[in-house]
Amino acid sequence: MQAASDSPWRIVYDVRARAIFYQVACGLAVVTIAVFLFHNASENLARQNIATGFSYLWREAGFVISQSPIAYQPADTYARALLVGILNTIRVSALAVVLATVIGTLVAIGRLSSNPLLSRIMMIYVEILRNVPLLLLLFLCYAVIVTSLPPVRDALRILPSVYLSNGGLVVPSVRWSDELSWIALALVVGIAASVVVSRALRLRRVATGMERRTWPLIAGALLLPPILAILILRPSLAVDFPELGRFRLSGGAQLMPEFVALLVGLTLGASANVAEIVRSGITAIKKGQWEAASSLGLRRSMSLRLVILPQSLRVIIPPMTSTYLNVFKNSSLAIAIGYPDLVMVSNTTMNQTGQAIEPIALFMMVYLSLSLSISAFMNWYNARVALRG
Secondary structure (H helix, E strand, C coil), rough: CCCCCHHHCCHCCCCCHHHHHHHHHHHHHHHHHHHHHHHHHHHHHHCCCCCCHHHHHCCCCCCCCCCCCCCCCCCCCHHHHHHHHHHHHHHHHHHHHHHHHHHHHHHHHHHHCCHHHHHHHHHHHHHHEEEEEEEEHHHHHHHHHHHHHHCCHEEEEEEEEEEEEEEEEEEEEEEEEEHHHHHHHHHHHHHHHHHHHHHHHHHHHHHHHHCCCCCCHHHHHHHHHHHHHHHHHHHCCEECCEECCCCCEEECCEEHHHHHHHHHHHHHHHHHHHHHHHHHHHHHCHHHHHHHHHHCCHHHHHHHHHHHHHHHHHHHHHHHHHHHHHHHHHHHHHHHHHHHHHHHHHHHHHHHHHHHHHHHHHHHHHHHHHHHHHHHHHHHHHHHHHHCC
């Protein structure tokens, strides 16, 4: 009897061939369904005389955006309005990620403290914020800012030249110039140079076994490029300080109450999740690591910073990626409190143009691109800190 491997039907028994066939069949099915849906939608839209395509992006937008990190006027195009929405989303989400990481790490360390009062307070903080819906938290933050804070003419001076009112937070601002741009670029070069110098000194220490003071060389590599740029360009630094007048605040940079409420809500909600992730990462390290660090004469704070946290990163990074992704995706709730993010700008565009599919497809692609970018970066960093066999 002829063996199955020698028969003409041997491809049927090949597991790899069957897997490829199933994947190709699923891909073709998805493409077929997508083409059918697109064709069906196009026919229905044409039957109702509704325009399709992305040509609307180059038409005049005609609506105001209250907060814009770049120059924007109602006479600008829908494409520029969409760019403003994207930048607003990235700005508030990135700030929330940084603040949530810092606050969550401190809360996690507080929960592990030997002080029972501090540990209980941090536990209550985490449990409350993890069990309150984010949308409700945003409403609460916005209501506190708008109803509890005084009006602009009676703004609270919380720091020198920093005012807080129901109109938002007003802080000093720097009038940017081309010279400052070159200095900022020089600072980036200095950061890159300090990383290279630090790595070279570390490799040298490992090779020779000799411990030397390295911080002067690292600091020099960091500060030398921006200092040279300042000496060569001699920029004029103009700071615009806010001034409280009789009826309003003038000068400075204003952070609108919607931005502040969204930033506070996203930060508080994410910090509770970060705290639990960091706490679980720290507790995953065996007690012997603490004892070994203590036997070397390290204080508890130094043991945590130099021994425990670097090892716990291997446990912390994967779930932290999901938390960061959720922060960016949850920023779409900004429309509930009137912050002009990507979703709000897209909704206004849909209402004015009558085209719904294209704007929705655009902001879906934006969120997909941001999510994939964050995942790629976090996966790269996770591979960097992972143990190598």
